[in-house]
Amino acid sequence: MVRAIGEGLERLLYTRPLPVTTAEQLKALLRWERGSTRRLAAVLGVSQRTVQRWVARAPGSRGRPSPPHAQRIADLVRARWQPLIRARRRAAAEAGGVVVHTRARFGFKAGPATSDDPRLRRITGRLNGAVTQQIFAAQETFHDEPAAV
Numbered sequence: 001m002v003r004a005i006g007e008g009l010e011r012l013l014y015t016r017p018l019p020v021t022t023a024e025q026l027k028a029l030l031r032w033e034r035g036s037t038r039r040l041a042a043v044l045g046v047s048q049r050t051v052q053r054w055v056a057r058a059p060g061s062r063g064r065p066s067p068p069h070a071q072r073i074a075d076l077v078r079a080r081w082q083p084l085i086r087a088r089r090r091a092a093a094e095a096g097g098v099v100v101h102t103r104a105r106f107g108f109k110a111g112p113a114t115s116d117d118p119r120l121r122r123i124t125g126r127l128n129g130a131v132t133q134q135i136f137a138a139q140e141t142f143h144d145e146p147a148a149v
Contacts, residue, residue: 008100009139012093013086018078022070025077026055032080044072090136097128
C-alpha cells in the first residue's frame, strides 16, 4: 500500500518516468556531469576507474555496482530528476489538492452468489491541500528512515 502511494506521488510529480535500470541512471548522471567520469566518481565516492567499468560498453567488461552503490546512484538520480517541474507540481498539489482513485471491497457477510456478496468497488475522492501536504511530509519521512533489517 505504501509503495502504491509512493508510485502515485511519483506519477503526480514527474512528467517523464525516472530511469529504472542502473545503466540508464548512470547515463543520466553522466549527462548531468557533462560526461566526466571523474566528477561522477567524486560525487559517488568511488574511483574514476570504477565508474568507467560501470559504464563500459564492451561486452563482458561491464561491472555492476554493489547494492549500496546502486542505491546511492538511484537516490542521486531521484534527487536530481526534474527538480523545477517537481517543485512546481508539488506546490500546485499542495495548494489545490489532488484526486485519489483507489479500490475497496464492500459488502456484507453472506453466502457466496448472493446479492450481499462483497464486491470490489472503485472509489474516487478529492483530498484538499492540507491533507496533500501531510501525505508529502509522510513520504519524505518514510524515505529518510533507514531500512529495517
